[in-house]
Amino acid sequence: MKLVGLALAAVLVLGAAPADASPRWTVCDGSCSFDVPPGDYEIEALLTGQTGLDVEARRIALAPVNTRPGRYVHRSVTVEVRTPEGMPSGEDGPGTPGLQVRLTGPAPRPARIAVTPRPRAPRVFVISDSTAADWTFLPKNGWAQALPELFRAGPSVRNYAQSGASTVSYLADPRYFPRVRPMIRPGDTALIQLAHNDKQTPEDVYRANLATLVDGVRAQGGAPVLVTPPVRHRFGADGKLTPLGLVVSTIGVDLPAVMRDVAGEQKIPLLDLTARSQALLEGLGEAASWPLYLTLAHDGVDDATHLSRYGAEQFAALVTQEMTRVRLPLARFLRRPNG
Template identity: 90%
Template structure:
């Protein structure tokens, strides 16, 4: 295995790529930057020790591997570079130009990394709210922020989830759907999960807004996928999640139920994150499920809606499993 690792290292150093691919490589120790323009890129990494990769706005690109000294593991993933790096509002700043790569894990070791442009990569767009957002600064994390780690190289997860967004504001604000829609190419997968902030939206308006989003995606040739929202950490005395926990809004509209019905009527794929996260959270129980969310002891705040890094990874795993079971075309790129 050590010889294999050395061979891989040599291949990363000496291997040539087509001239128009313009690959760039470096040995990264901690944080490194690649001066590349906006677009999709494949990252190939030769990892050792207990090392993973985050990119851009704390997106989890590769989960840490665990190897013995002198042993190497080859991993690859496709990522998007954009400005702003985080949420489309840019409220947390534009970020740093180019592609930022940070080593993660309990005992990270220097990693050899190659970055290659992939302008024709298939894309997975995420239209959602803060529960899925790319949060530039801790402690909050979104489940789509962790989704790239479940895919091998191929599709780029383009996360345009915006904190505070509802079906109303995502359509009304020119920074959101008006920006995302022209990017969508035929065959792109578009995950739509908007519900948490539709607290005062009537059922009729909610259905109409969803129809506008779905029709807009289809008009671009994209493949819309309906995703129900993750549950909140709101328990009743019976040990079950309350209606607020199950994302029933202030008008009594069961938003996940509406999403299920819209998907059924339109014959669209449905990823029922509400049902899956309910099973996970209720199965753990009120106390044991708190680490999925932000807690006073660990994060300085008790937050029953937003996710910890651990929670984001767990909920992203539920989404990835649902994508596989729904047999979405991009599911063929999921890691085993």
């Protein structure tokens, strides 16, 4: 891995790569590490071939472009550097200091990359569980792990989703909401999606916990947004998802329905990922929708809850479709096709 410092200015082009790139630009071949402290940074990249970028704990920052040899496309994205790189529990270790960048794509070519601090970037906090988390190691992926690639430079996705978290544990554990809440600044957005692990949480407690999370974000000047949970790959004989698939708890609480109700009571936006993902799975059918999740043939395990990289990207796209539908202010930063 090549360690580089911050180099700072250059001409951005769509066409032939600049012959005399300024010292700001660093050629990254395979992977490289930028020696920067924790914070938010804009990554600018000149990409060629079939090349994209992942950063830190396998976060998908830029989708692969597709160009002819010698032709370059400029892309930019804002990302967070933190310790630990992955989930806030640190269960996968602290990671590597600085900003880690890895080239991706079917035919990656060396890329020219520049990194600039963006300390006042608007932030998008993700308060969730394993279905959204930054998974450091294969094969699991969270939908928020793929969210950065869908935004152009501007907002920084700060994914503090934690495997195993419920509304109960996310509030109680000092590594989770007590850590995240003080980070939130006026104007930041917090996407709250906790349900999968509230299997035994009574409905009144679940409602109260969601309200506590919403109030905590508001107290910091942030904008809370509830996100209903993604469905599980659990089909009945009729070709429809079962109650377990639709994230009804083991004690019979329809958690997405409660979340919709709380959003109405609190008068805050709701992104209905449950309904969107249900429509996607049932539209594809049981067999054709399996590639969204982990499969025995590809990943060594059949897992009806956790997502493949492809599934994470598809579900992240559903979340951004909901942002557009409800006219969330964040939607103005969404990346246009091929842009």
